[in-house]
Amino acid sequence: MSDPMKIRATMVGDKVEVKVLMSHEMETGQRKDAKGATIPAWFIQNVSATCNGKTVLSAQWGPAVSKNPFLSFRFSGGKPGDKVVIAWTDNHEDKRTDEVTIA
C-alpha cells in the first residue's frame, strides 16, 4: 500500500541511533477540499520499534505529526549486524513494517 520507510541505524558511541522517515499523508481532518467538503483524517496512530525482539520505543501519534513523519531516537543494547524493526498502524488499520541492519 504505502511506500517503504527509510530507516537508518548507526552506532553513536555505545548507543544505536535510529532515524526513520515514513511515507504517510498524515491528513488532519481539519482541511477542506476545493468543494468545501472536509477531507477525512488519515494518520498514523501507533508506532513501535523493536531490536532483537525487545521493544526499544513505542509511540501514539495524533494528526498533528507532520506529513511524511520523521523520528529519531537512541537506545543501548544493540550492536552492528542486529536488526531494528519499525512498524506503524494508521487509523484506517493500514499497517507497514520495515527493518534495517545496524551499521
Place this chain on the structure above:
Amino acid sequence: MDRGRRSVLTGTGGAAVLGLAFAAGLLRPGSARAEAWNKAAFETRSLNDAVKALGGAPPTQSAEITLSSPDIAENGAVVPFTITSKLPKTESIALLVEKNPNILAANFQIPEGTEPWINTRIKMGQTSNVYALVKADGKYYYASKEVKVTLGGCGG
C-alpha cells in the same frame, strides 16, 4: 461495583469523581494492551486535561527537561522538536501544542535502555506555547516554550 471503588465515589466531590472514573477507565485498557490508541487523550484541549486523560495528576514544571526547536518556524506544517529529559526513570515523553485544535501531538513510551531523547517533526496551526510532557517515576513534569509560526500548518 466493588466496595473500594464505591467508597472513593462517595468520599469525593462530583467533578473529582468524574475525573477519577475517567482515569481509572482509561488506565485499565491502556495497561492491558499497549497498542490501544488513547482517543480521549488526543481529543483534549488543555495540558491538564491531557495529563488527566493519560492517567496522571497535574504536572509540575521542571528544569530537567529540554525542549529545543526553532524560535520562529517559517512553515507550521513541519516544525522540528528535540526533547531531552534528565529526570531519572523517564517513562514517556509527549509533545503538546497549546493552540492546535487538539493539544496532544505525540506520546512516546521510553522503555529501559532507551535514551530519554526524541527528535521529531510536528504541525502547528499558529504561534503557540509548546509543552514537553515527561512522565518520570510515575509523576508528570513539563517544560514549555513559545514557537512563532509565520505560516500555519493545520488549515487549508
